[in-house]
Amino acid sequence: MRLAVYPGSFDPITFGHLDVIERAGRLFDRLVVAVLVNTRKSPSMPAEDRAHIIREAIDEELGSSGAAIEVIVFEGLTVDLARQRGAMAIVRGLRALSDFENELAIAHLNRKLAPEVDTVFFMTGVEHAYLSSGLVREIAAFDGDISAMVPAAAARGLRRAATLPGA
Ligand code: PNS
Numbered sequence: 001m002r003l004a005v006y007p008g009s010f011d012p013i014t015f016g017h018l019d020v021i022e023r024a025g026r027l028f029d030r031l032v033v034a035v036l037v038n039t040r041k042s043p044s045m046p047a048e049d050r051a052h053i054i055r056e057a058i059d060e061e062l063g064s065s066g067a068a069i070e071v072i073v074f075e076g077l078t079v080d081l082a083r084q085r086g087a088m089a090i091v092r093g094l095r096a097l098s099d100f101e102n103e104l105a106i107a108h109l110n111r112k113l114a115p116e117v118d119t120v121f122f123m124t125g126v127e128h129a130y131l132s133s134g135l136v137r138e139i140a141a142f143d144g145d146i147s148a149m150v151p152a153a154a155a156r157g158l159r160r161a162a163t164l165p166g167a
Contacts, residue, residue: 001029001030001086002027002028002029002030003030003032003085003086003087003088004024004027004028004030004031004087004090004091004120005031005034005082005085005087005090006021006024006031006032006034006091006092007034007036007074007081007090007092008033008036008092009035009036009038009043009050010033010035010050010051010053010054010133011041011044011050011133011137012050012053012133012136012137012154012157012158013050013057013150013153013154014131014132014150015128015131015148015150015151016095016128017093018058018061018062018151019093019124019125019128020091020093020124021058021069022062022065023122025066025068025069026065028089031068031070032069032070032071032072032081032085033070033072034071034072034073034074034078034081035050035051035054035071035072035073036074036075036076036078037075044161045161047073048073049157049161051073053153053156053157055071056153057151057153058071060151060152061151078090079110079114079117082117083114083117088116088117089117089118089120090107090117091119091120091121092119092121092122093123094121094122094124095124095128095129095131096129096130103119107119131149136149136150136154136158137158140155140158140159146158
């Protein structure tokens with residue numbers, strides 16, 4: 001059983017994330033998409049809501065090919081999750097050169113903490129190379145059209161969060 005974990009903030013999931021999920025889902029027998037805490041960011045909605053949106057997006061956009069993909073919320077280190085689940089790899093997406101330095105640091109530190117777990121990078125599809133959750137949130141905050149950037153489930157989630165602030 002080749003299992004991988006894909007950690008991230010997913011605030012919210014974009015088509016770039018979904019592209020990585022779909023491709024990683026094909027490469028591994030099982031993929032655990034994990035909403036984790038990034039201490040350098042303050043999230044716009046609770047982790048459980050972000051995980052719920054990811055599950056909806058996978059079901060709606062990937063259909064039966066999403067069956068071996070699990071979505072969870074995890075509090076702690078990515079490597080602890082990887083070890084708990086017996087994962088052989090951590091999956092991350094790379095959009096542009098600007099992602100590289102940060103991702104390199106995380107991958108090296110994770111490898112120091114858990115040498116048996118490798119990080120596997122997916123080049124995000126070129127059509128999603130300039131997409132980020134932060135920019136999507138900014139466009140959504142001003143009622144811009146985000147339908148080409150995020151799955152419908154994420155657009156619905158952002159609308160819900162805007163109408164029920166703090167909920
Ligand atoms: O989507 P993001 O915000 O780029 O994801 C970053 C994330 C959540 C994967 C990273 O902050 C993380 O791994 N957080 C969990 C805590 C951890 O393991 N930190 C060590 C990284 S060296």
